[in-house]
Amino acid sequence: xxxxxxxxxxxxxxxxxxxxxxxxxxxxxxxxxxxxxxxxxxxxxxxxxxxxxxxxxxxxxxxxxxxxxxxxxxxxxxxxxxxxxxxxxxxxxxxxxxxxxxxxxxxxxxxxxxxxxxxxxxxxxxxxxxxxx
Numbered sequence: 001x002x003x004x005x006x007x008x009x010x011x012x013x014x015x016x017x018x019x020x021x022x023x024x025x026x027x028x029x030x031x032x033x034x035x036x037x038x039x040x041x042x043x044x045x046x047x048x049x050x051x052x053x054x055x056x057x058x059x060x061x062x063x064x065x066x067x068x069x070x071x072x073x074x075x076x077x078x079x080x081x082x083x084x085x086x087x088x089x090x091x092x093x094x095x096x097x098x099x100x101x102x103x104x105x106x107x108x109x110x111x112x113x114x115x116x117x118x119x120x121x122x123x124x125x126x127x128x129x130x131x132x133x
Contacts, residue, residue, distance in 0.1 A: 040120075
């Protein structure tokens with residue numbers, strides 16, 4: 001995939017995430033992740049995992065309110081473990097979408113949600129001379 005194709009794919013992924021998030025809440029690790037997604041134009045419900053609740057209590061809270069979620073934890077080792085634990089805990093109760101997490105991990109050279117806006121901006125500027133977000 002060349003740079004222009006990567007930029008087009010990233011824009012498509014972000015646009016689709018924004019659109020899906022209008023109906024399906026996003027789960028992120030912390031406040032900085034939520035802030036980064038807002039910078040990208042996400043306007044739907046964003047729920048932070050790190051709120052002081054146990055993971056079991058947090059998942060019970062999610063299951064009591066939602067039938068589907070988008071999990072967008074960081075795509076580093078810790079984020080992968082957290083994603084797997086959330087999915088396992090919600091199994092049979094809530095549909096968990098991890099497609100965006102996997103796609104962003106494949107398309108970027110960073111490992112965190114909070115770094116997305118600046119990485120996309122830098123990538124676009126470097127290879128197209130244009131800025132966005």
